[in-house]
Structure formats: structure tokens, C-alpha cells
Amino acid sequence: MSSQTNTMVVKNIGLLLSGDLDNPVLSADTILVEDGLIKQIGYEKDIDVDSASVVVDAMGTTVTPGLIDSHVHPVAGDWTPRQNQMNWIESSLNGGVTTMISAGEVHMPGRPKDIVGLKAMAIASQRAFDNFRPSGVKVIAGAPVIEQGMEENDFKELAEAGVKLLGEVGLGSVKAGYEAKEMVAWARKYGIQSTIHTGGPSIPGSGLIDKDVVLEADADIIGHINGGHTALPDNQITCLCESCSRGIEIVHNGNERAGLLALRTAREIKQLERVILGTDGPAGSGVQPLGILRMISMLSSLGDLPAEQAICMATGNTAKMRDLDCGIIAVGKSADFVIMDKAQHSAGKTILESIELGDLPGIGMTIIDGIVRTQRSRNTPPASVLPTVVRS
Numbered sequence: 001m002s003s004q005t006n007t008m009v010v011k012n013i014g015l016l017l018s019g020d021l022d023n024p025v026l027s028a029d030t031i032l033v034e035d036g037l038i039k040q041i042g043y044e045k046d047i048d049v050d051s052a053s054v055v056v057d058a059m060g061t062t063v064t065p066g067l068i069d070s071h072v073h074p075v076a077g078d079w080t081p082r083q084n085q086m087n088w089i090e091s092s093l094n095g096g097v098t099t100m101i102s103a104g105e106v107h108m109p110g111r112p113k114d115i116v117g118l119k120a121m122a123i124a125s126q127r128a129f130d131n132f133r134p135s136g137v138k139v140i141a142g143a144p145v146i147e148q149g150m151e152e153n154d155f156k157e158l159a160e161a162g163v164k165l166l167g168e169v170g171l172g173s174v175k176a177g178y179e180a181k182e183m184v185a186w187a188r189k190y191g192i193q194s195t196i197h198t199g200g201p202s203i204p205g206s207g208l209i210d211k212d213v214v215l216e217a218d219a220d221i222i223g224h225i226n227g228g229h230t231a232l233p234d235n236q237i238t239c240l241c242e243s244c245s246r247g248i249e250i251v252h253n254g255n256e257r258a259g260l261l262a263l264r265t266a267r268e269i270k271q272l273e274r275v276i277l278g279t280d281g282p283a284g285s286g287v288q289p290l291g292i293l294r295m296i297s298m299l300s301s302l303g304d305l306p307a308e309q310a311i312c313m314a315t316g317n318t319a320k321m322r323d324l325d326c327g328i329i330a331v332g333k334s335a336d337f338v339i340m341d342k343a344q345h346s347a348g349k350t351i352l353e354s355i356e357l358g359d360l361p362g363i364g365m366t367i368i369d370g371i372v373r374t375q376r377s378r379n380t381p382p383a384s385v386l387p388t389v390v391r392s
């Protein structure tokens, strides 16, 4: 073994969930990681455990991909001015979130709304979160809120500078479908992905975006289809699911009943792979360290969705839609894992049954890029069994 390579083995896995909706449960008990990437998935007897620099014994518990929050509003490092809280990202890591996607750094005090200023801020945010990962969490940020007057060249410039996302369309002065459509198409032309705010206004000063605007704008993701918080009428939500093929994002800080309607509609049209989960935090509702876990349990228990499929909506579905190299346990992907077990005293006999009964799992460890980031979560209910680092 070369001394240059960093290898990790996670062994004695009781249940390995892939995050891939096409094949959510893998037959394997051991993962070999080399330099932050998954190198081999199989059984312990076939994997070189002895030469690994770090060995984690999962103690028969469950390994899933690191959870992805498809909708956050970061500002600077691990601080949010929204409720003036520190370390909200580290708190979310304790809830299993290893990747976050910005839907706009809209809470920045004094956020510039002129075109030069909004471009500069997007590029600065992209750089800042690329240079600094709070507690190791991957925050994909630098998501400008588009304003009237932007031209095609602005999107080209942003893309060339490394910006890959638009903030929620509709939070700026571009609110009409025909205006949004042109800018979303320019963004797409240069490889920038877009999300649109869906539903009633979030806070004083924002506005209503209804299904006609969403369909005309044709952004890549129907951002919080269940409202943030105020949802569209039911017939508009089902129409959005049925009339386009874009991402169906359900958020924690939305209307739960509308979220369940979107889930049921996606299942009826056999397009569950379009459903992705976010928190939409920090927000008026605060920060949600367990928001993604709570969405998994809510959709699974009240939406009659097998737990292993609900987990795909917070991992592989989002990764595929957003072209990430994490979110799925497969050779070559980032070694971002959550080791979890059913919570102590859950009525469920297994972790999957406990989630299907509406309980949250207990997290015992998070791993990002093949590095142990947290051990027993300080935020989830205690896991029945904890993994251990047996060699480090």
C-alpha cells in the first residue's frame, strides 16, 4: 500500500442504502474508500481491510449516502442573519446533511440588487463557500437573484466566473413568466441551473408565483412546490407535476399537506425520481438541523412511501438532478456517508419500519470525503447501536 493514499474501510454494515431509486438496497457489508472516493463495495472477505488507514465498524447498523439539502439560504460561513444564529450548518451535519445547495444568498444584509453588484456578490459567495466548508459540509453557493435589465452576456460572465446556480427566480424584480423564461434560458445555455420560487410570498416584500408563471419560466427545479410556506391551490400543484418534467422540490418550511399531494401526484404519474427534498432554511421558521430527516419520515409515514425510497429523495434523486458526484453509494462517487440506526425505543422493529412509523433515525456518524466528521449526533434521538472507529 502506498503511503500517499488515504484509505478508509467501513465494515460490518447491516443495511446499505444506495440512494439510487432504481436499486435502493445494496447487497454488501463493506465499503473501501480511497482518497475520498468509493473504490469498492462488497463483502469484508473480499476487501483488503488490513491495509486501510482508517477502519470504521458500523456494528451492524445502516449506511446511507450523506443527505443533500436542495434548498438553503446561506450567507457567510456558518452564520445566518435570518435568526442571527451561529453554526446552523454544523447543526445540520449532526442531522446527516453533508451537501447543501443555495437557493440564493438572499439574507445578506444590504444585498446588492443592481446588476454589477448582484453578479459580484454571487461570484464572491461561490468563491467563499468553495474555499471554506463549514465543518466539512459542501455548500454549493453563489446563486444570484435575477433582476430586470440583465442581458445574455451577464449570464455568460457569471458562468465563466464559476457560478452554477440561479437563486430562486421571483425573489427579485423578475416576476413575470415571459421575463423569467428568457433569463432562465440564457442561464441554461451557459450551464447555470435554475430554481423558481413557487407559491405565495415568503416574507413581506416577496410576491405570488403561480403555476402559469412557473410553467412559462421553465426553470430546472420547481422550488418548494409545497409553498414556502404558502402553497398554491391543489389543482395548480397537480398541474405542475403533470405538465412538465422539471424537478419537484418539497421543503420542510412549506405546507406539509401540499407536500404530500405533490408526492402522491408524482407517484401516480410514475415520476418519483423527480422528487427532491430541501429545508428552505434558514427562514422565518428558524433553522432545521433535522429538517431533511423530518421530511424523510413525514413523507414515508404519511405518504406510505417505503423508507428506502424516501431516503433516495434526499440523496440520489437530488444528485442526479443537480449533477453532483455524491448522493449515491457507487464506485467512483464521493465517500459521503451517514451511519444511522433506529432510535432507542422506537416502536419499529427495523430502522426502515421506524421511519415508516414516523420516527426519526438516530445518527451515529457522518463521513465526508472519506473523513469522519461527527460521531454520535448531538441533535437526533439516540441511535440504538453506535458505530465505532476501530483504527485511525
Ligand SMILES: [Zn+2]
Pocket: 168, 197, 198, 202, 223, 224, 228
Ligand atoms: Zn422561496
